[in-house]
Amino acid sequence: RKPQNHILVIFGASGDLTKRKLIPALADLYHQELLPENFAVLGLGRTELSDEQFRDKMSDGVKEFASKKEREHNDFLDQLYYYSFNTKEGSEYEGFRNRLEELDKEVGSEGNFIFYLATPPSMYPLVPKFLAEQGLNKSDSGFRRLIVEKPFGYDLESAQQLNCDLLKYFHEEQIYRIDHYLGKETVQNLLVTRFSNGIFEPLWNRNFIHHVEVTSSEDIGVGGRGGYYDDSGAMRDMVQNHLLLLTSLVAMEPPTLVNAESIRNEIVKVLQSLRPIPKDKVEDFVIRGQYTESKVRGEDVKGYRQEEGVDPKSRTETFVAMKFFIDNWRWAGVPFYIRTGKMLPTRVTEIVIHFQPTPHHLFSEDKEILRQQNQMVIRIQPDEGLLMKFGMKVPGAGFRVQDVNMDFHYSELGDTYLPSAYERLLLDCMLGDPTLYSRGDAVEAAWKFIDPILKAWKENPCIKVHGYPGGTWGPDVSDDLIEGNMTWRYPCK
Ligand code: BG6
Secondary structure: OOOOOOEEEEEEOOOHHHHHHHHHHHHHHHHHOOOOOOOOEEEEEEEOOOOOHHHHHHHHHHHHHOOOOOOOOHHHHEEEEEEOOOOOOOHHHHHHHHHEEEEEHOOOOOOOEEEEEEOHHHOOHHHHHHHHHHOOOOOOOHHHHHEEOOOOOOOHHHHHHHHHHHHHHOOHHHEOOOHHHOHHHHHHHHHHHHHEEEEEEEEHOOOOEEEEEEEEEOOOOOOHHHHHHHHHHHHHHHHHHHHHHHHHHOOOOOOOOHHHHHHHHHHHHHOOOOOOOOHHHHHHHHEEEEEOOOOOOOOEEEOHHHOOOOOOOOOOOEEEEEEOOOOOOOOOOOOOEEEEEEEOOOEEEEEEEOOOOOOOOOOOOOOOHHOOOOEEEEEOOOOOEEEEEEEEEOOOOOOEEEEEEEEEEEHHHHHOOOOOOHHHHHHHHHHHHOOEOOOHHHEEEHHHHHHHHHHHHOOOOOOOOEEOOOOOOOOOHHHHHOOOOOOOOOOOO
C-alpha cells in the first residue's frame, strides 16, 4: 500500500538529523517505490539555501548514509525544496504558508501535509501554535500530521506541559512522537517472537523467569554533542525513552489486536506498573557513572569532562545501571536490570531473559556454567538475531555439562532487507499508522518513574557519580545491583 500524495515539511532541515537520517531514509523509500506519486519534501530553516544548494547538501547525506546509496538519486533529489525563514517568528509564517500552498498546487499533493519537528525542543510548543494561526493544523479535505522528535520533555512537568501545548492545536491522533527504537525491525520482532510462538509464552512470567537484563552500550563518547548531552545525561537520553520502551515490550500483555490502540494500551500499562524508586533509596537501585580518560585499544581517549561543550566539573552521567520491579500479576518479584553507557567496550543492544534454574543441580554445581545456561538473548543490534543458551552433556564418560548455543542471525535470511528505523517510521506516519509511535500517556508514565531519580541526584550531591575508564563496562559497583551470584552478561565483539 502506498501513502496518499502529500508534502513532508521538515522544520530544522539544515540540521544533522535531516541529512543523516531523514533524507537517506526517504531516498531508500523512494527506491523501493514506497513514496506516493505526488510527493515533495519542503525543508525549512534559518540558514539561507536555494533549492539547488539544499539538494546538493542532501545528496551528500544520501551518498553517505542511505542503504541504497549505489543508486542514481537525481529523480529523488528533484523532489526536495527549501524555504528559508525565521521559524521563531509567528509573523513570518504567512510567507511560509504561501510557499507551501504554491508547492502543493505544483506537486499535486492534495493539501496533505506532515510537519516534522527536527528542531531544538524549545521550538516544539511554538511551531504548532504558529501553524494553527495559519490554519495549517487542520483541514476538511487533506490530512495534517505532526511528528515530534525526542527529547519529549526534560522532566515530568515539562513533558506534561508539552503534551498540553501540542493538544491545544493538534488532536492526539495527529501527533506522532518518535522513539526510533520502536522503528527497529528486531524490536518489533520481540512482539512476534513472544506472541506467535507457543513455546515461549507459557514460560514468560514470574514462575519461570528469574530476571531480565536489558543492555544498550555504545563504544563511542559524546563526540560533537557535548553541549546537548551535558544537560541531558544517559538517564534522559536513553533510559527514559529507549530502554523503558524495550522493557515494556518484553513485559507487556498480549494485545487484543495488532493495532495502535491495543498495542499502545498494553505498553502504557507496563509503564504505569513500574514500582517507584523512593528518593532516599536511589543509591540502592541506580548506579550512575562517567567515563574518565583512558587508553582504548592502544589509543588515548578523552574523559567525558574533557569533551567539547562539557563543563569540566560536570556531574552528568554517561552510564546508568538500575534495578526495578514491575508490580503486576505477571512480573511480581522479578527483578529487571537495565544498563546503558557511552565509551563501553562495544556497541550492542540486547535483552537477556534468564529463566529459573532447575530446582536441584543434578549434574553440575559449577556456578559459571549455571550462570551461562538457561538464557534467551534477543540481539537488537548489531548482528540482529536470537540466541538460546542451554546445557548439554559433554560426550564421553560421566555427566559433564557444557553450555551450548542455538543461534539465529537475521543475516542468514539471505537477501532480506532490514529497513532503517526512520524508514519504517516515516512510512508508517505517511500511512497514518501510529502503532510504532509513543502515545502521550506512555511518555508521561515513563517520566513519572524517572523523575524522582533525577530529582534525588540533583538535590543530593552525596549520591556518587562513579568514574569508569573509557573502554570498560562501567563502574564495578553496578555488578552489586544484581542479586545472588549472578552478574551482567558481558557481550563481546
Ligand atoms: C539517541 C541518543 O536517541 O540514540 C544517542 O540521543 C544514542 O545518544 C542513540 O547514541 C543510540 O541509537 P542507536 O540506534 O544507535 O542505538
